Amino acid sequence: MELYKRLLLANKAWAQEQLDLDENYFTNLAQDQKPDFLWIGCSDSRVPAEDLTGSRPGEMFVHRNVANLVVHTDMNMLSVLQYAVEVLKVKHILVVGHYQCGGVKASMTHKDLGLINKWLRNIKDVYDKHSAELEAIQEEKARFDRLVELNVVEQVNHLSETTIIQKAWHRGEEITLHGWVFGLHDGILKTLVHMPPGTQVKGIYKYDFD
Secondary structure, three states, X not given: OOXXXXXXXXXXXXXXXXXXXXXXXXXXXXXXXXXXXXXXXXXXXXXXHHHHHOOOOOOEEEEEEOOOOOOOOOHHHHHHHHHHHHHOOOOEEXXXXXXXXXXXXXXXXXXXXXXXXXXXXXXXXXXXXXXXXXXXXXXXXXXXXXXXXHHHHHHHHHHHOOHXXXXXXXXXXXXXXXXXXXXXXXXXXXXXXXXXXXXXXXXXHOOOOO
Protein backbone atom coordinates (compact mmCIF):
# COMPACT_ATOMS: atom_id res chain seq x y z
CA MET A 1 0.00 0.00 0.00
CA GLU A 2 1.28 3.47 -0.87
CA LEU A 3 2.00 5.58 2.21
CA TYR A 4 -0.53 8.29 1.47
CA LYS A 5 -3.33 5.71 1.14
CA ARG A 6 -2.65 4.62 4.71
CA LEU A 7 -3.45 8.18 5.82
CA LEU A 8 -6.74 8.21 3.94
CA LEU A 9 -7.79 4.87 5.41
CA ALA A 10 -6.84 6.04 8.90
CA ASN A 11 -8.92 9.17 8.37
CA LYS A 12 -12.01 7.12 7.47
CA ALA A 13 -11.54 4.99 10.57
CA TRP A 14 -11.12 8.10 12.74
CA ALA A 15 -14.25 9.75 11.29
CA GLN A 16 -16.32 6.64 11.93
CA GLU A 17 -14.98 6.40 15.47
CA GLN A 18 -16.12 9.96 16.20
CA LEU A 19 -19.59 9.21 14.84
CA ASP A 20 -19.81 6.05 16.93
CA LEU A 21 -19.12 8.17 20.02
CA ASP A 22 -21.35 11.09 19.02
CA GLU A 23 -23.60 11.10 15.96
CA ASN A 24 -23.64 14.93 15.99
CA TYR A 25 -19.86 15.28 16.20
CA PHE A 26 -19.27 16.69 12.73
CA THR A 27 -22.47 18.74 12.74
CA ASN A 28 -21.22 20.51 15.86
CA LEU A 29 -17.63 20.73 14.57
CA ALA A 30 -18.74 22.47 11.36
CA GLN A 31 -20.59 25.25 13.14
CA ASP A 32 -17.74 27.36 14.52
CA GLN A 33 -14.44 27.35 16.38
CA LYS A 34 -13.97 28.97 19.77
CA PRO A 35 -10.49 27.98 20.92
CA ASP A 36 -9.07 29.33 24.16
CA PHE A 37 -5.49 28.67 23.07
CA LEU A 38 -3.09 29.75 20.33
CA TRP A 39 -0.14 27.35 20.05
CA ILE A 40 3.02 28.66 18.36
CA GLY A 41 5.19 25.60 18.02
CA CYS A 42 7.89 23.94 15.98
CA SER A 43 7.18 22.20 12.67
CA ASP A 44 8.94 19.07 13.98
CA SER A 45 6.69 16.07 13.31
CA ARG A 46 7.35 14.69 16.81
CA VAL A 47 5.62 17.61 18.53
CA PRO A 48 1.90 17.52 17.62
CA ALA A 49 0.10 20.18 19.66
CA GLU A 50 -3.24 18.44 20.13
CA ASP A 51 -1.76 15.07 21.04
CA LEU A 52 0.62 16.46 23.66
CA THR A 53 -2.12 18.37 25.43
CA GLY A 54 -5.07 16.01 24.96
CA SER A 55 -6.93 18.74 23.07
CA ARG A 56 -9.93 18.05 20.85
CA PRO A 57 -10.55 19.65 17.43
CA GLY A 58 -11.77 23.19 17.97
CA GLU A 59 -9.92 23.73 21.26
CA MET A 60 -6.58 24.97 19.96
CA PHE A 61 -5.58 27.34 17.13
CA VAL A 62 -2.16 26.27 15.85
CA HIS A 63 0.74 27.96 14.07
CA ARG A 64 3.98 26.08 13.47
CA ASN A 65 7.31 27.00 11.94
CA VAL A 66 10.95 25.91 12.19
CA ALA A 67 12.06 26.40 15.82
CA ASN A 68 8.83 28.10 16.99
CA LEU A 69 9.92 31.64 16.14
CA VAL A 70 8.01 34.90 16.60
CA VAL A 71 9.52 37.12 13.93
CA HIS A 72 8.20 40.67 13.60
CA THR A 73 8.45 40.62 9.79
CA ASP A 74 6.70 37.25 9.40
CA MET A 75 3.31 38.16 7.97
CA ASN A 76 2.09 34.58 8.27
CA MET A 77 2.70 34.45 12.03
CA LEU A 78 1.40 38.00 12.56
CA SER A 79 -1.80 37.23 10.63
CA VAL A 80 -2.40 34.13 12.74
CA LEU A 81 -1.70 36.12 15.91
CA GLN A 82 -4.03 38.97 14.98
CA TYR A 83 -6.84 36.60 14.00
CA ALA A 84 -6.43 34.59 17.19
CA VAL A 85 -6.45 37.69 19.41
CA GLU A 86 -8.95 39.95 17.67
CA VAL A 87 -11.42 37.47 16.14
CA LEU A 88 -11.15 34.21 18.07
CA LYS A 89 -10.50 36.00 21.38
CA VAL A 90 -8.07 33.39 22.69
CA LYS A 91 -7.14 33.64 26.36
CA HIS A 92 -3.74 31.94 26.29
CA ILE A 93 -0.88 32.07 23.78
CA LEU A 94 1.65 29.27 24.10
CA VAL A 95 5.13 29.38 22.59
CA VAL A 96 6.30 25.79 22.75
CA GLY A 97 9.83 24.67 21.94
CA HIS A 98 11.30 21.22 22.34
CA TYR A 99 14.65 19.71 23.24
CA GLN A 100 16.63 18.22 20.35
CA CYS A 101 15.24 20.88 18.00
CA GLY A 102 16.97 20.60 14.63
CA GLY A 103 16.57 24.28 13.85
CA VAL A 104 18.21 25.34 17.10
CA LYS A 105 20.99 22.79 16.59
CA ALA A 106 21.67 24.06 13.08
CA SER A 107 21.84 27.65 14.31
CA MET A 108 24.74 26.70 16.60
CA THR A 109 26.98 25.80 13.66
CA HIS A 110 28.86 27.85 11.10
CA LYS A 111 27.54 25.82 8.18
CA ASP A 112 26.03 27.50 5.12
CA LEU A 113 22.64 25.82 4.81
CA GLY A 114 21.19 27.94 2.02
CA LEU A 115 17.90 29.79 2.29
CA ILE A 116 17.23 28.66 5.85
CA ASN A 117 20.28 30.67 6.96
CA LYS A 118 18.00 33.73 6.89
CA TRP A 119 15.49 32.08 9.25
CA LEU A 120 18.09 30.62 11.60
CA ARG A 121 19.68 34.04 11.92
CA ASN A 122 16.91 34.81 14.42
CA ILE A 123 18.16 32.02 16.70
CA LYS A 124 21.77 33.06 16.20
CA ASP A 125 20.73 36.47 17.55
CA VAL A 126 19.40 34.72 20.67
CA TYR A 127 22.71 32.89 21.01
CA ASP A 128 24.66 36.12 20.58
CA LYS A 129 22.53 37.91 23.20
CA HIS A 130 23.17 35.14 25.74
CA SER A 131 26.63 34.11 24.57
CA ALA A 132 28.32 34.65 27.95
CA GLU A 133 25.93 32.23 29.66
CA LEU A 134 25.94 29.70 26.84
CA GLU A 135 29.68 29.59 26.31
CA ALA A 136 30.22 29.07 30.02
CA ILE A 137 28.42 25.71 29.64
CA GLN A 138 31.10 23.16 28.86
CA GLU A 139 28.95 20.18 27.88
CA GLU A 140 27.59 20.53 24.35
CA LYS A 141 24.21 18.89 24.97
CA ALA A 142 23.58 21.06 28.04
CA ARG A 143 24.45 24.16 26.00
CA PHE A 144 22.09 23.00 23.24
CA ASP A 145 19.27 22.40 25.73
CA ARG A 146 19.79 25.83 27.29
CA LEU A 147 19.63 27.56 23.89
CA VAL A 148 16.33 25.77 23.22
CA GLU A 149 15.02 27.24 26.48
CA LEU A 150 16.40 30.72 25.91
CA ASN A 151 14.91 30.74 22.41
CA VAL A 152 11.44 30.06 23.85
CA VAL A 153 11.83 32.87 26.40
CA GLU A 154 12.95 35.33 23.73
CA GLN A 155 10.03 34.44 21.45
CA VAL A 156 7.57 35.10 24.30
CA ASN A 157 9.29 38.46 24.77
CA HIS A 158 8.83 39.12 21.05
CA LEU A 159 5.12 38.40 21.40
CA SER A 160 4.80 40.94 24.20
CA GLU A 161 6.57 43.50 22.02
CA THR A 162 3.96 43.32 19.23
CA THR A 163 1.29 46.00 18.98
CA ILE A 164 -1.26 43.19 18.65
CA ILE A 165 -0.62 41.97 22.19
CA GLN A 166 -0.02 45.40 23.69
CA LYS A 167 -3.26 46.77 22.23
CA ALA A 168 -5.18 43.78 23.56
CA TRP A 169 -3.74 44.34 27.03
CA HIS A 170 -4.50 48.06 26.73
CA ARG A 171 -8.14 47.15 26.00
CA GLY A 172 -8.19 45.10 29.19
CA GLU A 173 -8.29 41.72 27.47
CA GLU A 174 -7.27 38.77 29.62
CA ILE A 175 -4.53 37.25 27.46
CA THR A 176 -1.72 35.33 29.14
CA LEU A 177 1.54 34.48 27.36
CA HIS A 178 3.29 31.21 28.16
CA GLY A 179 6.68 29.78 27.24
CA TRP A 180 6.91 25.99 27.45
CA VAL A 181 9.44 23.36 26.39
CA PHE A 182 8.63 19.75 25.54
CA GLY A 183 10.89 16.88 26.47
CA LEU A 184 11.08 14.24 23.77
CA HIS A 185 12.75 11.97 26.33
CA ASP A 186 9.87 12.02 28.81
CA GLY A 187 6.85 13.60 27.07
CA ILE A 188 6.52 16.36 29.66
CA LEU A 189 5.84 20.06 29.02
CA LYS A 190 7.83 22.37 31.31
CA THR A 191 6.99 26.01 32.01
CA LEU A 192 9.81 28.48 31.34
CA VAL A 193 8.06 31.85 31.41
CA HIS A 194 4.60 33.18 32.23
CA MET A 195 3.35 36.67 31.36
CA PRO A 196 -0.04 37.54 32.87
CA PRO A 197 -2.45 40.04 31.32
CA GLY A 198 -1.23 43.61 31.48
CA THR A 199 2.47 42.80 31.85
CA GLN A 200 4.40 46.04 31.42
CA VAL A 201 6.67 46.02 28.39
CA LYS A 202 9.87 47.91 29.13
CA GLY A 203 12.11 50.17 27.10
CA ILE A 204 11.83 51.13 23.49
CA TYR A 205 9.50 48.19 22.71
CA LYS A 206 6.61 49.71 24.67
CA TYR A 207 3.90 51.45 22.63
CA ASP A 208 1.55 54.20 23.77
CA PHE A 209 -2.10 54.10 22.66
CA ASP A 210 -4.77 56.76 22.78
